[in-house]
Amino acid sequence: MGKPASDYLPCTAGIGLRAPHYCEVLEKLPKLGWVEVHNENFFGGGESLQPLLKVRGHYPVSLHGVGMGLASTAPLDQAHLSALCRLCDVVQPAAVSEHLCWNSVPDMTINGSMAINDLLPFPYTQEALFHVARRVDQVQEKLGRRLLVENLSSYLSFTHSEMSEGEFLSELSQRTGCAILFDVNNLYVNARNLGVDAKVFIQTLPAKAVAEYHLAGHSIRDGCLVDTHSTQVCAEVWELYEFALQHIGLRPTLIEWDSDIPVLAILKGEAEKAQQRLEEYHASVK
């Protein structure tokens, strides 16, 4: 890797960079504030890492994880964490983030853990808060840097939650010093699916702790909004994003698109819509 691009995320719009766009991005070097990739796709190192290292020479990179399982009750996967550390050493990312979710439980029948490849919800209890905070502490200590923790899109909630997700994230941030990655589409999905009050959620988050926004599209199955990252950002999510800009402020903003991935121009067009809103908000508060 040559001289890397800056090691902080600019307050501009970026895109989730996926394999179909590696070549075009490296060839054309389009104007993008920054890019985000999924950690796990690069844990193998070797040739698969080369496009990312080339991209890193031109854009700030954020590493976004989907496999840590911060709320899992199976032990923290030290091999996973070590792989992330190695990737951070090589890539020198501007940010490292994970989801507020679980993906594995102890499995006594095979004397190990049972892993489910998904981002799963859990009850927001004091016990869970203590558990997740301890694991976030462990991750941050191992990484030697602040972790961004993302709110979850969910299709079920629990009757015995003792607080909202927003309150949980706020308390988690206060206890551990972690930052919050606020995914606006996830919040909208939860508002529609579970009746979460989106504006109250936004007002609950400690603005200083929010370090990044995510925007994405969703799909609908049998009345359930599913966070598929397969479409453009909908009008309601843009409205919530504008509300968030007013209440939280300008933050680096990412467009995620993970299935039915369009041509780069469309993805970039979505990022330009976010950039326009960032600039309008910036101009309005000058």
Add this chain to the structure above:
Amino acid sequence: MLLLNDDLSDFARAIVRGEEPSSRIDTSYQNYSVAIAIEVYRNNYCGNLYDTVITLGKALLRSVTSAGIFGVSD
């Protein structure tokens, strides 16, 4: 063991078996069934292939080692 573990284990079994969890699921707002939500989780796209491959690989390795083919057991 954490009380949380009871909820997560129940949820995990539900997803693996395609059954409704016995955990205390709040259905007061949602306008779809718990069964549909579980089906979404069973089919959901997670955003990367890596963990699927690793999970399958680990499961395969466990079954091979427990069968004693490599002369070790876990």
